[in-house]
Amino acid sequence: MIGFFCATLLAVLWSVILQIPLAYFQASLLDSVWPIFIYVSLFILQPILIYCASKQLLKQVKSLFLIAICSALLTGLSLQYYKMAKIDYLLGSQGILTTGVIEKAQTHAQRMRSTEWQVRALYQVAQEEFITPVFIDNTRDLQLGDTVQVIYSRSYPAVSRISN
Numbered sequence: 059m060i061g062f063f064c065a066t067l068l069a070v071l072w073s074v075i076l077q078i079p080l081a082y083f084q085a086s087l088l089d090s091v092w093p094i095f096i097y098v099s100l101f102i103l104q105p106i107l108i109y110c111a112s113k114q115l116l117k118q119v120k121s122l123f124l125i126a127i128c129s130a131l132l133t134g135l136s137l138q139y140y141k142m143a144k145i146d147y148l149l150g151s152q153g154i155l156t157t158g159v160i161e162k163a164q165t166h167a168q169r170m171r172s173t174e175w176q177v178r179a180l181y182q183v184a185q186e187e188f189i190t191p192v193f194i195d196n197t198r199d200l201q202l203g204d205t206v207q208v209i210y211s212r213s214y215p216a217v218s219r220i221s222n
Contacts (some may be wrong), residue, residue, distance in 0.1 A: 064111035148211040158208035183215040193220040
């Protein structure tokens, strides 16, 4: 009975998370409680629910614990792909082009890889300023102060990227 209840809670949790607007995924922890809810749910609550739901099916606790922990790791990867697909959809279906100015350009060293040239642009929508996520410029053409094209979502202006 507890296993069925936990499985139902897990399904409800996922249905809530999939309905959360994308802007909350990109919100700062200081701006909103939604990122805290999302990450606590996925990386703490979900493994506990999977452990409880599967406890009656699998009798080996060590295997069950490993499955619960792996679920959190797989969820993290799939959530990232879900987020990127949702961004692509939003920008493809309701993207608006505007101009922005590179406000940060820096070299970032990667582990076991070469360095990357990362830039971020500042742009305005309805007299409100927004900053794009980091864009990796492999050609190193973009410098501090350069003007670039930024595509942003009409519904959620904070969802954006530098258009290349």
